[in-house]
Amino acid sequence: MTKSTASEMNNQELKLFLTEDIFVIKDEVREKLAAAQLAARLELEQEATELLEEPMEKPQPSGSADPEPLPYEGTFQKSILVVYQGEELSSGTREFLLKIFRAVNLSLKDIALVSEKSLKESNEDPLAQLSPGKLILFGTIHHPLMKLKKENYRIMQDPLEYFFADELEELEKNVPLKRKLWDTLQVFFNVK
Numbered sequence: 001m002t003k004s005t006a007s008e009m010n011n012q013e014l015k016l017f018l019t020e021d022i023f024v025i026k027d028e029v030r031e032k033l034a035a036a037q038l039a040a041r042l043e044l045e046q047e048a049t050e051l052l053e054e055p056m057e058k059p060q061p062s063g064s065a066d067p068e069p070l071p072y073e074g075t076f077q078k079s080i081l082v083v084y085q086g087e088e089l090s091s092g093t094r095e096f097l098l099k100i101f102r103a104v105n106l107s108l109k110d111i112a113l114v115s116e117k118s119l120k121e122s123n124e125d126p127l128a129q130l131s132p133g134k135l136i137l138f139g140t141i142h143h144p145l146m147k148l149k150k151e152n153y154r155i156m157q158d159p160l161e162y163f164f165a166d167e168l169e170e171l172e173k174n175v176p177l178k179r180k181l182w183d184t185l186q187v188f189f190n191v192k
Helices: 003-017 026-053 091-103 116-122 126-130 144-148 168-173 175-188
Strands: 080-084 111-115 134-138 161-165
Touching (some): 080 126, 091 175, 116 126, 134 144, 161 175, 168 175
Parallel strands (some): 134 161
């Protein structure tokens, strides 16, 4: 079917519905085409203007991307965060700490062992980042975690279960403090 045949059929079909003659004036057709083209251009211009006026997402500076994870030793399987005063543990103090945890049936795989230095360098909230179930803090550190401290060896429940203890080197040398720590650990980990 050619175009002329299709338009003739359309005209024939239109005659069935229209009972009066229709006259199309060439100038009106041109005006309608021009108006349609102008409307299309105006719509495009309006869309372009709206796109330009929309606030663009500002790229985040590389410093505000995801924070670096807090470095810790251990695998944190039981969600126990242990923070100690200082940069790193001497081999003797480290062995003493691991002996303490063995006494309550824990090992390095159960905890996240974090130094005061690591806390300061990460500049992140360890409670928000790691979501520990329990926290033990040895010594006095310069960090917002210290706001949680009431007194040493007192187990607290809010915002998580935690207690503060003396510095590890002090505990190593002081038998009465070791007893206090042991008594607190037995309650804290429900060990008898």
